[in-house]
Every structure is written in C-alpha cells, then in structure tokens.
Amino acid sequence: MPVQDSCQRQAAEAATGDRDSHLHLRYRTLYRMDTPHGSESVPVWERPEPQPRAAPVPLSRAKIAATAIRLADEHGLDGLSVRKIAKELGVGPMRLYDYVINRSELLDLMVDAVYAQIAEAGQHSEWRATVLAVVRRTRDAALAHEWFSDLLGGRPHLGPHALAVGESTAAALSQAPGVRGIDDLQRALGALNAFIIGALRREVTERRTARSTGTELTAWQASLGPYLTRMLETGRYPTVARLVIDGAHLNAEETFNHNLATILDGITSHPHP
Template sequence: MPLSREKIATTAIRLADAHGLDGLSVRKLAKELGVGPMRLYDYVANRSELLDLMVDVVYARIAETGSDSDSDSGSDSDSAPWRATVLAIAHATRAAALDHEWFADLLGGRPHLGPHALAVGEATAAALSRAPGVRGVDGLQRTLGALNAFLVGAVRSEVTERRTARATGTDEAAFQAGLGPYLTRMLQTGKYPTVARLVIEGAHLDAEETFDHNLTTVLDGITGRSRT
C-alpha cells in the first residue's frame, strides 16, 4: 500500500495506543512503515503536525456521533435537540479518550483546528447557542469554557486513574487496603469528620454513571439561568 497521510496517521495512532506519546517518534514510525525517516517529511512537516493529524482522526469519530445525534433529534427545535447533541459529543469524547489514552494528554492544550475538530467545535457551539439561558457571544463563550473545563478535567482524571492502577499493579480495593492503617489513624483524630463520612459511608461509584451525572449537573448549571 502506498504511503499516505491516512496510513501514517493510522500507524501512528496504533503506536501511541500501545506505547503512549513518549513511545512515538518519527524514527519509530518510519521503521514501522518500512521507510526512511526523511520520507515521512514529504507528508508531515514535524511531530506537532503528526500529532495534529492523529488528533483529527479521533475527532472524526466524535464528529460522527454529534452529527447523528443532531439529525436524529431534529435540529430546528429549541428544546431537546441541543442537549442531546452536547451530551452525545461529551460522551463520545470520553469514549475516544478511553480508547486512545494519549488523546486525553492532548486535550486542553494547543487548539485543535483540523477539519473534524472544527466540526465538533461547531456542532457543540451551535447546540449550546440554542440552549435556554445562553445569551449572546459572551454567554456562549463562557458556557463553552465551563463545559470544556469539566470535560477535559473529568476525562484526564479518569485516564490518570487507569494508568496509575496499571502502573502499581493494584486495583482500587487493594490500594485502599494498603492505606487503611494510616487513614484509620488520621480519621480517628476527629479532625476530618466529613472526609470520614465519605470514606465510611461512600459507595464505589461507576465511572460512566458518575461522568453522566456530573456532566448533566454542569450542563444544567451553565444553561439553566438567564444571563444579562
């Protein structure tokens, strides 16, 4: 198969999925493709452009979800469709980051301006512009900022927890058991009653359900009030 930007991106994504961004280099990618490193520069100018290309491939998957949701709901309505679109895009972003953990590392950094990333941004902004309580460009900017801050934070936190569990070779129960004696001593001082209640009474929460609940709460908060 001839070399192409699509083939380069697909191979780079496979390497990053297996080894992370630290394990991805132009030299390793060229070796995987069976070409000399200089050959890749005919298709991507540098590593940053390679990462942009990879990111936009992931955004293509997210863009399809947002497009499907909007068409299924009916984009001319002012009520449910905007919300369904935003929820679908947010859940698709989380799913993409869990499938490609390196993608989470690149969220919230330099702007993503590839065609599919822009399509996701357009779909999200257009949907939120129809939400009640969002007034004018300033209101839309603030709403997008709040939503993105939650999304990036939640996704990166979940990916970090998964990596930590793999790195330590322990699950959450084993991790808690290891800290048990220390934590028990600290809580018995009586200085941290609310933390103690969370530790003793708090249930293990499903990650997907927690993400959905928190996303809904944030969305309700940033779109549910009139702003002047």
C-alpha cells in the same frame, strides 16, 4: 515557493542532521505557499498530498496518521518516532517528510483523526442529547487513545474534524435555556471544556497508575482503610468522614455521567448577574 518544492527542501535539510529530531520541532505547524493573494501560511490539512511515486508502498497522510495512532496507543507519545512509523509502514524514514514536516504536524493529523471518531456522534434533535453524545464519545475516544488526553487543554485543535465537533457542540449549547448570548455561550463552553479535560485526564491518569503499580484504585483504598479509619475517628475531619462513609461510591463512568449532568444543569439555569 510551491508546497511540494518546500517539502522537498525540508526533507533535504533533515537529511543533514538527526532525522527524528526534525519531527520534534514544536509549534511550527504552518507552511508558506504562494497564492493569488500573496504568500500565506497553509496548515497541513490544506496542503495537497505529495504526487504519487512509483514505489512499492503507497503513502498518504491518513495512512501515516493511522500508523502513528497505533504506535501511540501501544507505547504512548514518548515512544513515537518517525523511524518507528517508517519501519511499521515498510518505507524509509525520509519518505515521511514529504507528508509532514515536523512532530507538531504529525500530532495534528493524529488528533484530527480521533476527532473524526468523535464527530460520528452527530447532531440530535435536542441540544442536551447532542452535547451528551459528543462528550461521551470524547470520553470513549480518550480511553481508547490515552495519549489524546495529554493533548487536550493546550492550544485549540483546528483540524476539519475538530472544527466539526466544536461547531456541533457550540451550536447545541447555544440552544440551552440559560445561554442568551455570545458571552453566555463562551462561558458555557469554557465550563464544559474544563470539566471534560479535567475528568478525562484524571481517569486516564488513574488507569496509568493502576498499570504501573499493579494496584487498582479499590485495592489501594482498601490498603489504606485502617489508617483512614483511625484518622477519621479523631473527629478532626468531620466533612471528609461524611464523604467517605455516607457518600455514594460510583465507578468512573457513573461519576463522569453524573458530573456531566451537573454541568449541563448549571448551563441550563439562568446565570447570576
């Protein structure tokens, strides 16, 4: 079945039910298309754009993704719906189903648009500089689009820009002194990705908590200061006391950069047998 015909069929089916719920069908991100090699699953990035219509408002997947990103930046993923996107674009909701068949495809497009921003970090002459640039750019993107951190850590992102970022990072890490083969490279990528996901989710969660409670982290810590002091003075928590009293109190960016350097130092060293 040709792609355009299949898109139209999906849109017609959506018209018989809840149009927004159709976008919430999860995991169905591949599409069937007849090729010289038989029927193949074709993801949204490889499907051709629908034929232009004689309509007052021209659409494209890039335009839909950009609008969805703006709405998600403002309202989060829970506040994202096809009706809101269509209203923002000034079109009827059904027009969007020519371009994306479900919520998973919409999120795929949004995520890959963010990866396009990360890919601008580019390649540097030295492996560590490349990794630092990519990871710091990833943090910038996650703080600008907090919903992005919610989508990290699941199944791999396979859009063209996500693949470009993955290639850049893997190629750089493969040049690190402690990476001597494919197994070392997989472990290095796993350690780096685990750090990125954990660090970004923690920082974004703290930002959200500060907004929802109206209390910044430092103010929250100060409010619990007397209690914590009493607990530490009992002598039952000597190591925690050292961390609180003698440890460096870095801001979020300093903490991120310091821990990132620690991860890369570990990758650089030769792994234990």
